[in-house]
Amino acid sequence: MRRRPLLLAGLGLALAACGALGRPAKGNGLQALAAQRGLTWGSALSLAALDQPELLTLIQHNVGAITPENALKWDATEPEPGRFSFSDADRQLAYAKRNQMTVRGHALVWHRQLPGWLESLEPTPLRQALERHVQHVASHTRGRVISWDVVNEPLDEQGHGLRRSLWLEKLGPDYIADALRWARQADPKARLLINDYGLEGDDPQTARKRVSLLTLIDQLQRDGVPLDGIGLQAHLVAPREDEPRFATLPAFLQQLRQRGLAVEITELDVSDRELPSATALRDGRVAATYGAFLRAVLPEPALKQITTWGLSDRDTWLNGAFPRSDGLPQRPLPYDANLQAKPARSSIAATLQPTEAPR
Ligand code: XIL
Numbered sequence: 237m238r239r240r241p242l243l244l245a246g247l248g249l250a251l252a253a254c255g256a257l258g259r260p261a262k263g264n265g266l267q268a269l270a271a272q273r274g275l276t277w278g279s280a281l282s283l284a285a286l287d288q289p290e291l292l293t294l295i296q297h298n299v300g301a302i303t304p305e306n307a308l309k310w311d312a313t314e315p316e317p318g319r320f321s322f323s324d325a326d327r328q329l330a331y332a333k334r335n336q337m338t339v340r341g342h343a344l345v346w347h348r349q350l351p352g353w354l355e356s357l358e359p360t361p362l363r364q365a366l367e368r369h370v371q372h373v374a375s376h377t378r379g380r381v382i383s384w385d386v387v388n389e390p391l392d393e394q395g396h397g398l399r400r401s402l403w404l405e406k407l408g409p410d411y412i413a414d415a416l417r418w419a420r421q422a423d424p425k426a427r428l429l430i431n432d433y434g435l436e437g438d439d440p441q442t443a444r445k446r447v448s449l450l451t452l453i454d455q456l457q458r459d460g461v462p463l464d465g466i467g468l469q470a471h472l473v474a475p476r477e478d479e480p481r482f483a484t485l486p487a488f489l490q491q492l493r494q495r496g497l498a499v500e501i502t503e504l505d506v507s508d509r510e511l512p513s514a515t516a517l518r519d520g521r522v523a524a525t526y527g528a529f530l531r532a533v534l535p536e537p538a539l540k541q542i543t544t545w546g547l548s549d550r551d552t553w554l555n556g557a558f559p560r561s562d563g564l565p566q567r568p569l570p571y572d573a574n575l576q577a578k579p580a581r582s583s584i585a586a587t588l589q590p591t592e593a594p595r
Pocket residue numbers: 305306388469503553
């Protein structure tokens with residue numbers, strides 16, 4: 237075997253450290269560690285974050301991709317029929333560009349954060365509204381969004397097929413294929429994803445939900461629908477007693493890869509809502525859950541990127557959505573509310589450290 241000239245090998249390493257997308261790796265930030273594995277590390281970005289310089293410094297140190305947390309959702313982008321509004325989203329996209337970060341688009345079709353006017357439409361105008369929305373939003377961001385959550389949370393929570401959303405009830409299951417096709421027309425280069433939660437664990441409900449997803453994928457692929465990947469939201473819950481395990485996850489990721497799909501972790505966080513109040517105990521269990529989860533997903537070659545849903549506990553959505561019974565704020569993210577690194581941050585960094593050659 238011929239040896240590669242040293243210069244070329246050095247160039248290859250430098251490129252790997254920049255990630256596939258030219259994002260410079262910053263010291264020991266999470267993006268730099270992820271880039272050594274050919275991955276991008278991302279975070280959701282709130283609008284409020286844009287006005288917090290210290291938080292932005294932390295984001296710039298650790299992150300190579302952002303997902304606008306709310307600004308690309310339907311209620312923000314099309315508050316009235318046909319009146320589109322991108323001022324908030326464009327501020328976030330401009331921030332990403334200035335900082336050489338890529339952007340994940342979230343989300344074109346979802347059953348939440350919808351404007352009221354949509355819900356009263358009859359099927360035919362509803363389908364027309366969906367087409368206009370997908371085409372308009374994905375065209376607006378064309379060339380600026382690397383992957384789109386085209387359809388968010390289409391699966392029934394209990395694992396019984398598709399979710400009975402407004403979309404399913406009024407348009408039938410074809411709304412998923414339609415949305416993917418319209419997104420492809422509007423932005424031929426973006427990676428198009430179906431994104432959902434509750435697909436990571438080892439319980440029977442998760443197993444059923446995985447079957448629902450694989451059935452949906454197989455149908456879409458038989459019909460020639462453009463679908464490039466699956467987003468696993470990965471809103472995890474630190475377990476009260478057992479050690480966190482993700483024993484069945486690697487085989488599921490393999491099933492996705494065998495279908496030719498990319499995998500992204502799109503909204504990772506670890507809720508401590510089932511744990512007692514003591515901070516050290518919570519932080520340890522959250523950190524262990526991050527470590528176990530990353531050990532399960534990192535070996536998967538189809539994995540492209542990992543995004544946490546915020547970077548510091550001051551950003552988390554979980555206190556509103558799933559408050560702790562003792563009223564304490566949750567500690568689900570790598571940095572605490574004062575922007576200090578927590579055990580979760582160390583656990584992520586340690587798990588990302590390459591133990592073998594970068595792939
Ligand atoms: C959440 C945001 O973080 C909150 O700010 C907002 O109030 C509600 O939505 N799954 C998703 C995300 O796909 O869009 C949700 O984000 C969290 C759950």
